[in-house]
Every structure is written in C-alpha cells, then in structure tokens.
Amino acid sequence: xxxxxxxxxxAFYLSSCAQKTQQAQQILSPDKQIIVTTGVTAGKAxxxxxxxxxxxxxxxxLGIERQDEQFANGLVLKSVSAVEEVKDSYQSVNAxxxxxxxxxxKRIVHLQNATGKGMDIIFQVSNxxxxxxxxxxxxxxxxxxxxxxxxxxxxxxxxxxxxxxxxEAQKGWEHVFPCYEEHxxxxxxPATASPTKAGWVYPALFKKQDTWVLLTEASVDSTWxxxxxxxxxxxxxxxxxxxxxxxxxxxxGSLPESALPWYSPWRIITIGSLKTVAESTLGxxxxxxxxxxxxxxxKPGKAxxxxxxxxxxxxxxxxxxxxxxxxxxxxxxxxxxxxDWDTRIGYDRIKELADYAATKKVGLILWFNSSGNWNTxxxxxxxxxxxxxxxxAVFSRLQGMGIKGVKIDFFNGDGRSMMxxxxxxxxxxxxxxxxxxFHGATLPRGWQRTYPHLVSAEAVKGFEMITxxxxxxxxAPNHCTMLPFTRNAFDPMDFTPMCLYKIPKIExxxxxxxxxxxxxxxxxGIQHYAETPEGMSHVPAYVKDFLRTLPNHWDDVRxxxxxxxxxxxxxxxxxxxxxxxxxxGEKIAKKVNIDLSSFNxxxxxxxxxxxxxxxFIQQNVSFTAGKPTTVDMLPNGGFVMVLx
Numbered sequence: 283x284x285x286x287x288x289x290x291x292x293a294f295y296l297s298s299c300a301q302k303t304q305q306a307q308q309i310l311s312p313d314k315q316i317i318v319t320t321g322v323t324a325g326k327a328x329x330x331x332x333x334x335x336x337x338x339x340x341x342x343x344l345g346i347e348r349q350d351e352q353f354a355n356g357l358v359l360k361s362v363s364a365v366e367e368v369k370d371s372y373q374s375v376n377a378x379x380x381x382x383x384x385x386x387x388k389r390i391v392h393l394q395n396a397t398g399k400g401m402d403i404i405f406q407v408s409n410x411x412x413x414x415x416x417x418x419x420x421x422x423x424x425x426x427x428x429x430x431x432x433x434x435x436x437x438x439x440x441x442x443x444x445x446x447x448x449x450e451a452q453k454g455w456e457h458v459f460p461c462y463e464e465h466x467x468x469x470x471x472p473a474t475a476s477p478t479k480a481g482w483v484y485p486a487l488f489k490k491q492d493t494w495v496l497l498t499e500a501s502v503d504s505t506w507x508x509x510x511x512x513x514x515x516x517x518x519x520x521x522x523x524x525x526x527x528x529x530x531x532x533x534x535g536s537l538p539e540s541a542l543p544w545y546s547p548w549r550i551i552t553i554g555s556l557k558t559v560a561e562s563t564l565g566x567x568x569x570x571x572x573x574x575x576x577x578x579x580x581k582p583g584k585a586x587x588x589x590x591x592x593x594x595x596x597x598x599x600x601x602x603x604x605x606x607x608x609x610x611x612x613x614x615x616x617x618x619x620x621x622d623w624d625t626r627i628g629y630d631r632i633k634e635l636a637d638y639a640a641t642k643k644v645g646l647i648l649w650f651n652s653s654g655n656w657n658t659x660x661x662x663x664x665x666x667x668x669x670x671x672x673x674x675a676v677f678s679r680l681q682g683m684g685i686k687g688v689k690i691d692f693f694n695g696d697g698r699s700m701m702x703x704x705x706x707x708x709x710x711x712x713x714x715x716x717x718x719x720f721h722g723a724t725l726p727r728g729w730q731r732t733y734p735h736l737v738s739a740e741a742v743k744g745f746e747m748i749t750x751x752x753x754x755x756x757x758a759p760n761h762c763t764m765l766p767f768t769r770n771a772f773d774p775m776d777f778t779p780m781c782l783y784k785i786p787k788i789e790x791x792x793x794x795x796x797x798x799x800x801x802x803x804x805x806x807g808i809q810h811y812a813e814t815p816e817g818m819s820h821v822p823a824y825v826k827d828f829l830r831t832l833p834n835h836w837d838d839v840r841x842x843x844x845x846x847x848x849x850x851x852x853x854x855x856x857x858x859x860x861x862x863x864x865x866x867g868e869k870i871a872k873k874v875n876i877d878l879s880s881f882n883x884x885x886x887x888x889x890x891x892x893x894x895x896x897x898f899i900q901q902n903v904s905f906t907a908g909k910p911t912t913v914d915m916l917p918n919g920g921f922v923m924v925l926x
Contacts, residue, residue, distance in 0.1 A: 529695025565772025
C-alpha cells in the first residue's frame with residue numbers, strides 16, 4: 283500500500299509542478315529493482331530512489347557551490363545522455379573477494395547554471411545500489427574552489443540509523459582527533475543529533491522497513507576533501523558536510539580546489555537486504571583503478587605485534603626478536619615494530635633484526651608519526667615524512683635495510699591538503715616497494731584499489747582501546763558485530779584483533795572462540811594480531827594450527843546470518859575451502875542454523891567455546907544435504923568452522 287501511495291504522490295508531484303519542473307528522467311538498475319528519478323524544479327536539481335516499488339529516498343537535493351559560480355540554484359536541464367551499460371572487473375588481495383565484477387547502467391544529466399556554465403551529474407545504478415558524481419566539463423587553468431556541496435539523502439523519519447559520531451578536530455589525547463574512533467549509536471531516529479557538531483562518519487547504515495541502506499563515498503583524490511554527514515537531519519534528510527577547516531596539513535587548505543575539467547568523488551548508496559549490503563563491493567567498484575606499479579612486493583598476510591598488550595617497554599631488541607620467532611612459528615609473514623624504535627633499538631640494530639627476520643621468512647614493518655604541528659604527540663620517528671625529499675630519503679633507507687612496510691600514525695582529518703598528504707605518501711611508498719598501513723587516519727574510501735600496497739587503515743575504535751578501558755572491553759561484543767556492516771564493509775580495517783588469553787588489568791567480555799572468530803570475520807590486507815607468545819602458549823595445538831594455516835586473503839564471501847551489533851555469521855572461501863566465523867554480540871545464548879551442504883563440502887571441523895573460561899572445543903560436524911545444521915553460541919561467544 284505504501285509503495286502505491288508513493289507512486290501516486292510522485293505522479294501528482296510531477297504533474298502539479300509541470301510549470302516549474304523539467305521532464306524527470308529515470309535510470310534503472312540492470313535487474314530493474316532500483317529506479318532513480320532525477321530532474322530540476324524551480325532551478326534546483328533533485329533525485330529520488332525506489333527499491334522494489336517502495337520509496338527509499340524521498341526527493342533529495344543535488345548541487346554544488348563554487349567560489350566563482352553557483353550550481354545549486356538557477357539550474358536548467360539541457361539534455362540527458364542515453365543509457366550506457368558499464369562493466370568492470372578487477373583483482374584484489376585485501377577485499378571480500380579476489381576477483382570482483384561490476385555492472386551498472388549509466389546516464390549523464392547535463393545542467394546549466396544562470397550564467398551558462400555547465401555541470402553534469404553522472405549516475406550509475408547497479409543491482410546493489412546507486413552512485414553519482416558531479417563533473418565540470420569546461421576547460422580552465424584557473425583553480426576553482428568548492429565552498430559547499432548540497433547533496434542530501436532524504437530517508438524520512440521512519441528509519442533506524444546506525445551511525446558513528448565524527449570526532450571534533452583538535453580534541454582528544456594530545457589533540458589527535460579526528461580518528462574515526464567512536465562507538466556506534468544503533469537503531470536511532472533521524473531526530474537524534476550527533477553528540478558532536480562534526481556530524482557522522484561514513485559508512486552510514488540505515489534500516490527502512492525491511493531494506494538496508496549504506497552511504498559512503500569513493501574516488502576521493504588530492505583535489506577534494508573527504509566528507510561526512512552533518513550532525514542533524516531535519517525531517518530525516520541527511521546532508522553532506524565538509525571537514526572542519528582545522529583538518530589540514532600545516533599551512534594548506536581544506537576545501538576542494540582544482541583546475542577544470544574536474545570530477546567530484548562518487549556518492550554511493552548501497553541498497554537491498556542485509557545480505558546485499560554485507561556482500562557488496564560498491565566502495566571499491568567506484569574507486570579509481572590501480573596505478574601502474576610493480577605489484578610483486580604486495581603480499582597480504584598476518585603479523586605479530588608486541589605493543590598491543592605489552593605497550594612501549596616491549597619495543598626493545600630482545601622482545602622484538604622474540605616476536606619475530608613467534609611470527610615464524612605461527613607461519614605469519616610480518617612483525618610490526620612500534621613506537622620509538624629509532625631510539626629504543628636504533629637504525630643499525632633494526633637492520634640486524636630485519637636480516638634475522640629474513641632468515642625466518644618474516645618481514646619487518648616499522649611505525650612512524652606522520653605529524654607536523656597539528657598535534658602534540660611525542661612518539662617518534664616524528665615529522666620524518668612531511669616533504670617529498672624527506673619521504674624519499676627515509677623510504678630509500680628503509681628499502682635498503684630490507685624493511686617491508688610502514689605503519690604511519692596521527693594524521694589530521696579530512697581536509698583537501700591532508701588527502702594530498704595521504705596520497706603523496708602512497709605514491710612515494712610504491713616507488714620504494716613499501717606496504718602502507720595508515721593509523722589515526724581517515725576511512726580509506728576505496729584507496730586500496732587504486733593503491734594496492736595500502737594494506738590496511740585503522741579508522742576504528744580498535745582493540746588497543748579495549749586494553750586502556752574496561753568500558754570499551756564491556757562494549758567489545760556489540761562493537762565487533764557492528765563493524766562488518768559499517769567500517770569494514772568495503773575497506774580493510776586494522777582493528778588488530780584476537781586476544782585468546784588475558785588482557786592485563788582488563789576483564790575481557792568476549793569468549794576465546796569469539797576472539798578466534800575475529801581472525802576470519804574482520805578484513806585487513808595484513809592482519810596484526812594482538813595475542814602474545816605467552817598468551818598463545820595457553821591455547822590448544824589445534825587452535826595454533828588453525829591460525830598457522832589460515833589463508834592470507836579471500837576469494838569469495840557469503841553472508842549467512844546477523845544483525846548489526848547483535849550477530850555476525852559469515853563464510854569466506856579460499857581456493858576450495860570455506861571458513862565460517864560466528865560472533866555473538868549479545869550476552870544471551872544463541873542458535874544459528876547453517877546449510878553446510880550448500881558449500882559442496884565433504885568434511886566440516888568446528889572450533890568453539892569450551893565450558894570453562896578461556897577454553898576451546900574442537901569437533902567434527904556431521905551434516906545432511908538440504909538440512910540445516912544448528913550451531914550453539916555462548917553469550918558473547920563465537921566459533922570458526924572449516925569446510926573442505
């Protein structure tokens with residue numbers, strides 16, 4: 283009934299505005315389940331979206347304000363292109379799938395402002411969502427500045443939102459905000475304002491009746507800033523916001539700026555069932571293709587890491603040598619050496635460690651502080667990467683030492699000049715064959731496709747926060763079952779998971795099997811594990827063997843069951859084997875039904891929680907074709923399963 287009423291309203295609206303509205307245009311998804319309608323009314327561009335006959339987005343705004351020209355008012359529709367089929371395919375070693383295909387219908391709306399200048403809006407509609415971007419087709423060597431973008435998503439008041447507040451610039455410990463490190467507000471009304479004036483981060487998740495919507499962006503380059511949702515949504519209309527002007531590289535700008543012609547980033551709306559959202563790759567489908575580099579050095583894998591549980595005092599030669607041995611014993615490819623290594627160990631002895639690690643087939647990753655004067659952090663090496671000359675010198679030296687990657691921390695938000703800094707680092711790191719992990723950083727927004735040596739990024743309230751705060755440990759089951767549907771939906775995430783034994787001075791609220799499940803549930807090009815050699819000594823041999831043979835990247839994904847903040851059950855394939863992980867985000871026992879026969883496997887082995895705290899049980903699981911297998915999960919518990 284609601285869909286019929288909406289169609290009737292749309293027809294009435296368009297006919298009643300006939301004097302002021304230019305002919306509305308439509309773009310349909312290949313399966314015709316998604317319909318985007320766009321037009322111009324009283325000089326303003328708009329669009330709305332239907333899914334399976336029901337309104338998902340009511341009439342929402344489009345438009346740009348440039349410092350020199352206005353493209354939000356006084357617009358006229360000049361022409362619309364024919365529908366064009368778009369097909370793409372690409373490979374990835376740090377995503378849900380190794381081989382990804384994309385298919386969409388494309389249509390370009392050509393607009394003109396009051397002074398006769400042009401702006402295009404390019405729509406691409408796929409079976410799992412809608413993407414659009416702005417394009418200024420005129421040619422000009424003068425640099426133009428965007429002062430505002432009027433994009434909105436009018437979801438209406440009858441929607442549940444799952445949103446992370448954006449941190450306010452220059453706040454937090456040592457003024458390091460924003461870092462995308464907050465818990466999610468879950469199932470909230472659009473009337474709920476963000477607790478910070480900075481708004482909400484991407485990806486932003488919404489539930490409208492039985493349909494899920496996930497908003498994000500991709501293809502942010504050095505001419506643009508990253509965006510977010512504004513703090514309030516009157517009438518359920520969420521609006522795009524720009525960064526705080528302080529979120530910049532020292533002495534440089536925040537607002538988008540470029541010569542013409544000029545493309546904006548893609549605005550992405552994933553639409554469908556929760557399964558559709560959980561399996562979608564739109565966040566990388568719309569990213570720019572990979573730059574031309576030698577990719578032979580890009581090897582995904584797993585890493586040991588002392589700092590997670592042992593902190594600063596562990597960054598000494600003997601401890602790092604022990605963690606190299608630990609990585610080798612676990613068949614892991616890397617060892618991360620964290621803060622202050624340049625003085626606690628020194629370059630010469632780091633070279634010794636790198637040489638030793640190479641004999642164990644382990645590569646070293648070194649930590650750096652990105653900071654200029656935008657925060658007051660003391661950790662070092664600091665300010666060593668601020669200029670191209672600095673980076674060339676440091677990266678060349680690291681390459682000569684046999685270092686495999688860098689973890690770079692404490693960036694300053696989302697302004698255009700900070701985007702430039704991220705991308706300059708990636709360009710220079712590629713030259714010296716260094717893998718990159720950004721920390722205290724922005725959401726990657728598909729950069730890992732364009733720069734495939736970007737193996738991970740933090741941009742999450744990760745495990746280290748659990749080691750600092752009992753409140754964060756208490757929230758961990760809920761938080762970890764939110765992340766696959768939001769932060770980790772498209773981009774690799776360095777949550778640094780998995781403590782199988784104990785956390786110093788903190789009572790862990792997840793079970794050991796929940797922690798083990800994180801090794802499969804969460805995605806990162808390099809997965810840095812928090813567990814120490816001492817902690818690993820307390821787990822059964824079959825758990826170690828599982829972690830020793832766990833694949834370094836995935837070929838396919840299948841969402842099985844879940845709900846944000848409550849439950850996540852996923853299957854990931856590597857070669858012919860499927861790995862299933864289950865995470866129970868609530869303090870109540872649950873049963874999950876899985877049709878194991880649908881994976882074409884002959885054998886299933888499961889590791890789950892034992893009856894005693896910090897214990898495991900391994901068992902073979904029998905199954906019958908067409909009959910679901912029931913898996914019991916403890917409160918805040920989990921499991922992993924291997925099908926072969």
